[in-house]
Amino acid sequence: MTNHWIDIQHSDVIMCIGSNPAENHPISFKYVEKAMDDGAKLISVDPRYTRTSSKSDTYAQLRPGTDIAFIGGMINYALQKDQIHKEYVVNYTNAAFLVNEKFDFNEGLFSGYDSDSFRYDKESWTYQIDKDGLPMRDDSLEHPRSVYQLMKKHYSRYTPEKVCEITGTAIQDYMEVVRTFTSTAKAGKVATIMYAMGTTQHTHGTQNVRSYAMLQLLLGNIGLAGGGINALRGESNVQGSTDYAILYHILPGYLKVPTYDNKTLKAYNEKWTPKTNDKQSANWWSNTPKYMTSLLKAYWGDAATAKNDFCYDYLPKRSGNYSFIKLMERLQNGGFEGMVFMGTNPIVGGPDAGSIAKGMDKLKWLVAADLWETESSVFWKRPGVDPKTIDTEVFLLPAASSVEKEGSISNSGRWAQWRYKAVNPPGHAESDAFIIDQWVKNLKKLYAKDGVFPGPITDLDWNYGTGHEPSIDMVARECNGQFTRDTVVKGKSFKKGQQVPSFAYLQDDGSTTSGNWLYCNSYTEKGNMMMRRGQDDPTGMGFYHNWAWCWPVNRRVLYNRASVDLDGKPWNPKKPVISWNKLTRKWEGDVPDGGWVPMNEDGTKSPFIMIPEGYGRLFAAGLADGPLPEHYEPMESPVANLMTRQQSNPAVATPGKINNSGKYPYIGTTYRVSEHWQAGAMTRNLPWLVELVPDMFVEISEEMAEWKGLKNGDMVTITSERGAIEARALVTARIKPLRVSGKMVEQVGLPWHFGFNGLATGGSANTLTTAVGDANTTIPEYKAFLCNIEKGGLKA
Amino acid sequence: MGISRRNFLKGGGLAAGAVAVTGKPVRAEVQSEAIRTKGLQTSTTICPYCAVGCGMIVHTKNGKVVNIEGDPEHPINQGALCSKGSALFQVANNERRLTKVQYRAPKSDKWEEVTWDWAMERIARNMKETRDRNFVKQEKINGEMYTVNRNDGMAMIGAAALDNEECYLVGKFARAMGVGYLEHQARI
Numbered sequence: 009m010t011n012h013w014i015d016i017q018h019s020d021v022i023m024c025i026g027s028n029p030a031e032n033h034p035i036s037f038k039y040v041e042k043a044m045d046d047g048a049k050l051i052s053v054d055p056r057y058t059r060t061s062s063k064s065d066t067y068a069q070l071r072p073g074t075d076i077a078f079i080g081g082m083i084n085y086a087l088q089k090d091q092i093h094k095e096y097v098v099n100y101t102n103a104a105f106l107v108n109e110k111f112d113f114n115e116g117l118f119s120g121y122d123s124d125s126f127r128y129d130k131e132s133w134t135y136q137i138d139k140d141g142l143p144m145r146d147d148s149l150e151h152p153r154s155v156y157q158l159m160k161k162h163y164s165r166y167t168p169e170k171v172c173e174i175t176g177t178a179i180q181d182y183m184e185v186v187r188t189f190t191s192t193a194k195a196g197k198v199a200t201i202m203y204a205m206g207t208t209q210h211t212h213g214t215q216n217v218r219s220y221a222m223l224q225l226l227l228g229n230i231g232l233a234g235g236g237i238n239a240l241r242g243e244s245n246v247q248g249s250t251d252y253a254i255l256y257h258i259l260p261g262y263l264k265v266p267t268y269d270n271k272t273l274k275a276y277n278e279k280w281t282p283k284t285n286d287k288q289s290a291n292w293w294s295n296t297p298k299y300m301t302s303l304l305k306a307y308w309g310d311a312a313t314a315k316n317d318f319c320y321d322y323l324p325k326r327s328g329n330y331s332f333i334k335l336m337e338r339l340q341n342g343g344f345e346g347m348v349f350m351g352t353n354p355i356v357g358g359p360d361a362g363s364i365a366k367g368m369d370k371l372k373w374l375v376a377a378d379l380w381e382t383e384s385s386v387f388w389k390r391p392g393v394d395p396k397t398i399d400t401e402v403f404l405l406p407a408a409s410s411v412e413k414e415g416s417i418s419n420s421g422r423w424a425q426w427r428y429k430a431v432n433p434p435g436h437a438e439s440d441a442f443i444i445d446q447w448v449k450n451l452k453k454l455y456a457k458d459g460v461f462p463g464p465i466t467d468l469d470w471n472y473g474t475g476h477e478p479s480i481d482m483v484a485r486e487c488n489g490q491f492t493r494d495t496v497v498k499g500k501s502f503k504k505g506q507q508v509p510s511f512a513y514l515q516d517d518g519s520t521t522s523g524n525w526l527y528c529n530s531y532t533e534k535g536n537m538m539m540r541r542g543q544d545d546p547t548g549m550g551f552y553h554n555w556a557w558c559w560p561v562n563r564r565v566l567y568n569r570a571s572v573d574l575d576g577k578p579w580n581p582k583k584p585v586i587s588w589n590k591l592t593r594k595w596e597g598d599v600p601d602g603g604w605v606p607m608n609e610d611g612t613k614s615p616f617i618m619i620p621e622g623y624g625r626l627f628a629a630g631l632a633d634g635p636l637p638e639h640y641e642p643m644e645s646p647v648a649n650l651m652t653r654q655q656s657n658p659a660v661a662t663p664g665k666i667n668n669s670g671k672y673p674y675i676g677t678t679y680r681v682s683e684h685w686q687a688g689a690m691t692r693n694l695p696w697l698v699e700l701v702p703d704m705f706v707e708i709s710e711e712m713a714e715w716k717g718l719k720n721g722d723m724v725t726i727t728s729e730r731g732a733i734e735a736r737a738l739v740t741a742r743i744k745p746l747r748v749s750g751k752m753v754e755q756v757g758l759p760w761h762f763g764f765n766g767l768a769t770g771g772s773a774n775t776l777t778t779a780v781g782d783a784n785t786t787i788p789e790y791k792a793f794l795c796n797i798e799k800g801g802l803k804a
Numbered sequence: 805m806g807i808s809r810r811n812f813l814k815g816g817g818l819a820a821g822a823v824a825v826t827g828k829p830v831r832a833e834v835q836s837e838a839i840r841t842k843g844l845q846t847s848t849t850i851c852p853y854c855a856v857g858c859g860m861i862v863h864t865k866n867g868k869v870v871n872i873e874g875d876p877e878h879p880i881n882q883g884a885l886c887s888k889g890s891a892l893f894q895v896a897n898n899e900r901r902l903t904k905v906q907y908r909a910p911k912s913d914k915w916e917e918v919t920w921d922w923a924m925e926r927i928a929r930n931m932k933e934t935r936d937r938n939f940v941k942q943e944k945i946n947g948e949m950y951t952v953n954r955n956d957g958m959a960m961i962g963a964a965a966l967d968n969e970e971c972y973l974v975g976k977f978a979r980a981m982g983v984g985y986l987e988h989q990a991r992i
Contacts, residue, residue, distance in 0.1 A: 013856055013880050034886035035856045241855035245971070246964040246990050252971035254963040254988040260975060265984075268943060268950040307976055324954040324982040327943055332991040335959050344985070345934040345957045350974060352962030357992055373930045379901055388908060395913040401930070403923050404915065406902035409895050410852035411862050411869060415967025417850055419857025419880075424968060428828055428847040430862040431869055431896070435903020436920065440970045444977050446920070450928030451981075460936040461953060464980040483969040523972050541827055541848075543877060552879045682887050685853050686989070690965075694894040700887065767900065787991055 010236030010566040011200065012421025012558070014550035017042040018234030018583045021192050021199035023051040023185070026075065026206030026216070026791075030059035031682050033240050033420075037063075040202075043234070051185050053078065054206070055677055056707065056757050057742040066184045070175040071746050072677045072755065073210050073642035073792035077651070079219035080639060081171035082186050084163040086226050087156075091190040093228025096579070097149075099607065100570050100615055101225045101624040103156040104145040106136040111635075113162060116654025118634045126661045133629040135621075141285035143621060155627040159222075162636050165651065174639065174650050176746030176753070193227045195579040200229070204240040206679075209791040211657045214784040215637035218628065222637070225624045231570030231601075231615065233549060233583040241420040243686065244410075248418035251526055251559065256330035259323075260524035263300055266320075268327040273320040276300065282620040289622035290602055290613040295525075298514045302522035306486055309469030314518055322464035331786035333359065333779050340367035348375045350440060351407065353382040353687035355390075356763040359788035360665065361774035362731045365390055369398050377405040377443050380689045383763040383772075391764055407440055408433035415441075415480050416530075416538040418559070424530055425556040426539040442477035445470075481536070488531035489514065489522025507532050510561050526559045537562070549583065551598055563599040569615035570624070576606030633659035633783040642792035643780045644668055644729075646675060647749045659783035666778060667729035672794035674712075675755040676728065678773045684761035692766040704770025705738040707757040708797065713739040716799060723801040726758070726776060728793060733771025734801040756797060760790070829864075841871060848875055852895075852965065853888040856880060860892065869896035934958050935981060955982030964989035 016022065016039035030037045041063070044050055052064035061067040070078050086092050097103045110132035112119040120129035135143035136153065149156040168186070172179045192199040201224060207216045220237050221230070229235035241247050253260045263280075270276035281296040304318035312318040328334070336354070338344060340363055347368070355365040368374065368387045376385040381404065383390070388398040412433040416424045433439070448470050455462040472478035489508040496502070497513045510529040514520045522528045530537050542554025551564040558564055565571070568585040572578050576588025576595070586597040588606050595603060604613040614622025627635045640657045641649045643666055649655050656662070683701040684691040691697045706726055708718065718724065720739045725732055735758065745754045762770030777790045829847035844863040849872075851858040859878025863871040872893045876883035895901075905923045906915040938957025942949050960978050963971045978986045 033854050033856050035858050035881045035884055035889075038884065243964040243989055244850065244852045244855055244857070245966065245968065246988075247855055248968040249963040249966065249971045249988055250990045252963075252968055253975055254960075254971055254978075254986060255990060256984060256986055259979075260972065268945055268952050271950070307979065321951065321953065323979055324984045325950070325952040326954070326984050327945060327950070327952060330985045330987070332961075332987045335961075335985045335987055338985070339959070343956070344959050345938065346930055347958060348960040348962075350960070350962035350988075351965035352989060354961060354992075357989070359992070372934070373927075375927055379895065381900075381902065389913060396911050399910040400908075401910055402908035403927055404902065404906040404908075405923065406904060406906075409901075411849050411872070411892070411896055413967070415969045417852075417857070417967055419850075420855040421857070423857055425850045425857055425859075426827065427849040427967070428862075430829060430845070430847045430849065430864050431867055434901050436905060437901070437903055438920070440966050441973055443924075444970070444973045446924040447928055447931065448977055448980075450924055451932060454928060454932050459932060460939040461941065461982070464953075464982065468976070468980045478973065480967070480969045483972060487969065487972050523976070527968070539827060541877065543879060545879075550879070555879055685888055690853070690895065691888060691891070693898060693900045694891050696891045696894055697887065785991070790992075 009238040009421050010230065011238055012423065012564055013039055014552070015233055015565060016040055016200060016202070017550065018198070019043045019048050019200040020197045020234065021049050021051065021189055022202065023053065023189055023199065024060050024202045025053040027202050027204035027240050028054065028058040028060045028679070029202055029240055030063060032204065032242065032680050034682060036240065049188050051188060053185065055755055056679070066181060066188060068177050068181040068185045069744065069746065070177050071748055071753070072675055073645070074175040074639065075207060075216040076212060076219050076637045077166065077171050077174040077639040078177070079223055080163050080166035080637065081168055081182070082189060082223055083159070083219070083226065084166040085186045086190045086193065086223070087160045087163060091193045092226045093193050093195060095573065096228030096570070097226060098147050099574060101626050102621065103154065103626055104147050104149055105155050105627070106144040106146060106151055106153045107155060107158055107627060108132050108134045108136060109153065116638065116640070116649070116652030117658055121658060126659055128632065128634070128659065130629055133635045159626055159636060170650065173749055176748045190227065192229060195228065198229050198232045198235040198580060199227065200235055201237045202240055203237065205242065206791055208782070208785070208787050209789060211643050211660045211780060211782055211789045212633065212640055213782040213787050214631060215633060218631070219637040222626050225626055228579065230624060231565065231567035231585065232580060233565065233571070233585050236565070239420065245417035247420055247422060248416070248424065251418060252524060256326065260303060261299055261526040263296065263303065266323055266325045268325045270325065273300070273317040276320065284620040286622060288612060288614050289620060290617035291620045291622070292617045293620070297516040299511070299522065299525035301516040301518060302489055302514045302520045302525060305492060305518055306489065306521040306523040307469060308467050311467035312518065318518060319467065322467070329786060331781065333781045333786055333788060336364050336367060336779065339364070339370065342370045345372040346374070347371055349384055350377050353384045353689055355384045355387055356687035356772045356774060359774055359777045359790060360730045360779040361772050363779065368400065371400045373401040375403045375405065377407045377440055378689065379407055379409055380693050381765060382687070382689045383765045386765055405443055406435065406437035407443070408437050412437070413439040413441065416484065421558065423556045423558045424527065424538045426536065439477055441480060445472070445478045484531050484536060486521065487523040487527050489520055489528045491520055493519055495519045509533070529561045530557050547597055549585070549597070561599055563601065565598050567601055567615055568598050569601040572606065574607040631784055633657055643778060643789055644792070644794040646673060646753050646794065650749055657783050660780065663778070663780045665729050666780070667794065672728055672796045673754070674795055674797060675753060676726070676758060676776060676793045676795040677755060678758050678760040678777065678790050680761065681759050684759065686761065688761040688763055688766060692761065692768040695767065698768040702768050704735045704762040705759070706735040706797070707738045707740055707743050709743050709745055709754060710739055710741055711745055712754050713737065716797065718799060722799060725798045725800060725802055726756070726795050728776040728795040730778065731775040732802060733773070733775050735771050756795065844870060851885070851889045851892065858885060858889055860885070860889065869893065872896070931958065931981065939982065953982055954984050956984065958983060959985035962988050
């Protein structure tokens, strides 16, 4: 989230698109309702009429996978009707920048496309540069090569009629959404977007999010209280586990994982440290070398020296895409001997889950740490499989639950909050920290004797006390970072072993460690900031700066220097995030995005400090599939793309097991319910929740039920090119067929929580989903696939 | 009339006051006879389900969780919990929880109970053998040799259910092992 949960109360218009907070983030919805009590309008855009929709002022149905058409039409309206916050757009976004003359867009393809590799050469996706190396601009926004004019032309094709023909939305509902949302272009009015997996789980998911961000930039809604774009994250610490980079492509704090051609630390820094010629740009990532060296020092301690490149050689270098889908492909090809699952259940949660289960049969060993026996840990006795045919050694380690260990977790609003240990884990169960610690200690012993390239293990700095399990306090201190010697930084003296006060003090000479630069400031000499319980709210804006701690440096609203005008006055004085006090010459309110003076004064910096040019990107060259979002159909779709001849995202290779032949006529989409959670182990084993939602079901329209002769509760079989499951039919008026491109298209909804093991069991929806991912993130396209439904269960 | 839970936490004597200040486990003392949580240890936690980050109070007695409820002092949820959060008690008290280390031998159709020491040594040996057999020191790409120091024999998945500090240790361990195939729920 750019903002945070409590901040939603400040919105004038709230659009829930690709999310259903009333059901999946129920407590957050109190802030939606609080805003509504103060006159805010709630818009719900969803294929299904959800609990969020039931509370909304405007509900707009859209077909799964058509967000870009929907938002593209809103951008078109804003540009055509001049419903934009012009001062914000000119000064804080790249709308005025001039784009390379060679950049072009034709029939669904941007310039530079190579159809053999499904990739773009991005050479033409650049700005025109002047003699000082700065992007050329036209603040009148009239230049035909300005981002503004290119965008206006690009989205002129997204007329309300065309959009609704694609999305299936009723045009009067659509226009109500468009008018209501764009009414916040006025300074003093603000809208927010709450999105979740309904947005990201598409082959064009990143561009879905981009389209939201562009709309919010045009309306001047980023950085403001009640504004921003807010990802509603689905797991209690998935924000933290992302910050801590349990992902193939990043290191803690979103540093890049080195690629094979980054031969030395110097080469790595040169490659990944962005440069700018604009003195007004903070270009925060210019600090990359400091953060990287501090991480290497945290990993390899005294062994990491300037002489040996701080053990940079010890880091594995990647030479490809190792994301979840690719990883599972490699598994199916017999590419792994062993796998480790830490509290995860991929044969329920992964796409084309049946293939993942089959792939696991090829493992030599599997280690799973969990509170429960999950489907994935008993893959060897799944229905239809003879355990005798499976040679895998399986270890199932009993883990501690959240109240049986201590540590911090980070919520969607980036608040890192401390959890205390209330009781010991049951029986022989142990914390995950204990488990990892044991592995490291055992492997250190083994590699001390012999082994391939032992250095990264034998030199690993691993000193977390002498207790039964690692001291979490010591780990938290290391995550923040410490000084490795007596030193002076920015005129302040620090002693060896002291906590680094914030990332502004991290160094690239080995004098500091930091396990995660983004969390540097979470554990200072004053103590563990994540434990704080201060309930004071002096501004009345709900920042709660003394409650827990939030990254970065306890800033509660990101990009908050865009919430003020060029003089530092809040665009909305009634709901200020920060404001410039002319007398004290200081910012007041939230922790500012850098303490520089307002934009009208010398020595200022542009508000978008993480972007090298300093301006919010309406035109973004960094993505794999184009600098402007464009509508493409999902990989499986019952209709042709009405916008261009390019059917699906050109930057995504067509995978196997896709069927657009008409054999599977209905759109399938997956979702969650309040009473269950993710792959189900944490809820399908609890009697209270099982009593509330005991069975797998498929939600179908009354129309489909009638012509298929189905009654509520009937068992049906759902099939796709990937597999088949059975479920009870839930016949509701909440899901309706859509009129798309002149024909009626049925859609069905499936919760994805169920599996064959546990107290409540049922078919796994992901048996049906497609293992094809987004062009940028490789997040699977769970939210739109094709399926068929027949009366009767699997055995029928 | 009785004492409301909120008042109990706000003003229920020194010990309850300490909850408000630190959240660490302390002994709750109140004068009211009627209150169910009298004499119990209390500590705070954050809900492990979605990422709203609601605060909770855990009441324990003799090393057992006897009650979990919303923390009224928490600025986000102000004491409220949803259906899942309200059911956390059944995660702490559940006969389906794993309490023993289990091992399934190749081709076997059942679990066997093993000790931590045995399992951890064997897992470490497996990991080492896999790493040593599959370690890619150098790789030839487009005709040029590059040092990659990567262990392509194993994959690690998961961590969204772990604490930040545990995630840090998982990441540190994985990279030291040379694991490139490191992924978790954020991707799916």
